[in-house]
Amino acid sequence: MRRKKAATNKGGATRQRIVTLALGLFNENGPDRVTTAQIAAAAGINEGNLYYHFRTKEALVAAVLDRFEADAMDLLAEGAEDSADPTASLGLLQRWFALVWDYRFLLRDMIGLLALSPELRLRVRALSAHLREAVEVLAQRLRERDLLIVPDEQFQPLLANLWIVATYWALYLDLHEGIAALTPDHLAWGLGQVRSLLRPYLAPALQALV
Amino acid sequence: MRRKKAATNKGGATRQRIVTLALGLFNENGPDRVTTAQIAAAAGINEGNLYYHFRTKEALVAAVLDRFEADAMDLLAEGAEDSADPTASLGLLQRWFALVWDYRFLLRDMIGLLALSPELRLRVRALSAHLREAVEVLAQRLRERDLLIVPDEQFQPLLANLWIVATYWALYLDLHEGIAALTPDHLAWGLGQVRSLLRPYLAPALQALV
DNA sequence: GTCTATAATCAGATAGAC
DNA sequence: GTCTATCTGATTATAGAC
DSSP: OOOOOOTTOTTOHHHHHHHHHHHHHHHHHOGGGOOHHHHHHHHTSOHHHHHHHOSSHHHHHHHHHHHHHHHHHHHHHHHHSOOSOTHHHHHHHHHHHHHHHHTHHHHHTHHHHHHHOTTHHHHHHHHHHHHHHHHHHHHHHHHHTTSBOOOHHHHHHHHHHHHHHHHHHHHIIIIISOOOSOOHHHHHHHHHHHHHHHGGGBOHHHHTTO | OOOOOOTTOTTOHHHHHHHHHHHHHHHHHOGGGOOHHHHHHHHTSOHHHHHHHOSSHHHHHHHHHHHHHHHHHHHHHHHHSOOSOTHHHHHHHHHHHHHHHHTHHHHHTHHHHHHHOTTHHHHHHHHHHHHHHHHHHHHHHHHHTTSBOOOHHHHHHHHHHHHHHHHHHHHIIIIISOOOSOOHHHHHHHHHHHHHHHGGGBOHHHHTTO
C-alpha cells in the first residue's frame, strides 16, 4: 500500500523551493548578507514556517551543499565512464562550467560558510579534492592517448591553471564584468578560455575538434 | 613655521594602525564577519574611540581601499617606465602578486563590499580596468619586441587567463589550500603558474630568463 | 584622543495557536 | 504545514565625561 508523503519528506515541494530560492539569493548577495526573512519572503512563506523546514540557517546552507554534492557526483560518475570519444570530455567541461556558475557562492563565500558552520570544512575539502582528482584522471587519459602532449614537469602546473581558470572564471565574470545571469555567450567564453589554455598542448588530431 | 600635526591628520599613527589591523582581519574573516568591536580590540582601543577615527564602518573600508589604490598606483607608475630589461616585468609581477595577497579580501568579498557601500563600485571598476590595461600594455610591449609570440586571435584569451591566474591565484591558495600566510614558496608557486601560462608563447631568448 | 555608557536596529531563533 | 507574536543576542553608532 502506497504511503502518503511523510510530513517532513526531504523532497517536500516547499522545502525544495526554499533551497532553490536560497541558492539564488546566496549567489546574488552572499549567504552572510541574505537574511532568513529575505529567503522566507522570496519563497512566499512566513519566517516561522521557514524555521519549520530548516531549524537553523546552517541547516539550510547544508541542504544547498547537499544538492551541489549530488549534482557534482552525477557529473563525476559520467566522467568515470572511459569514453573513447574525446569530445565527451568537452561536454563534461561544459556541464562543469554551468555547475560552477549555478553554485558560485560556494567558492566565492567559502570563508563565510566555514565561519557559519565549521563542520562544512571537511565536506567542502573532500568534495574539492574528489573533483580535482577527476580532472586529473580525465587529462591523464587524454595524455595516454597522445591527444594531449605535455612534458611531465609541465603537467601539474597545467592542471592547476586549468583548475583555477575553470573554477574562477565564473567569479571573474561575476565580479569584474558585473554579469548577473549566465548566457550561452558567457559559457562559450569560459570554454574558450580553457581551450586557449590547452591549445598549445593539443595533438593535431584534437585541434580541429576543440 | 612648522605646524604640529592636526588632530584629525590623515596620517595619524592610531588611524594608520587601525587601517592595518582592519586589513588583516578583513583578509582573515571577510569584512562582513569582522565587527567594529573586534577591530577596536585588535588595535587595543575602545570602540568609541574607533568611531572617533572612522565615523562609520564604511569609512574604514574606504580607507583600506585608499591604501590599496595608492599601492597599486605605485606599481602602475613603475610599469609605465618602458624598461628595456624584460626581467623588470617579472619583478613587477612579483610585486603584483604580493599586493593581491595583501588585499585579497577586496576581490574575495567584493559583493559584500558593494552592498556596504555602493559608491565603491565605480572606484573598484575603474581601478580594475586601469590595472588590466597596464597588463595589456606590458604584454604588448613584449610582443612588439618579439619576446612573446602570440597570434592576434590568441592574444586576448591569453591576457584574460593571465589576469585570472595572476589575481585568483591568491584566492585559490586562501580558500582551497587554507593558506594563512604567504611564504616565499607560495609566491614562487604563483609565479610558476604564470610562467607555465606564458611558456608556450615565449621566444627562445626569454625561455632561459623566465 | 580616549574612555564609559547606552541607544537603536536587526538578525537568528522559539512557542504556541490555527 | 503555516501562521503570529515574541525573545535574545549581537552590531552599528551616538552622547557626553575625562
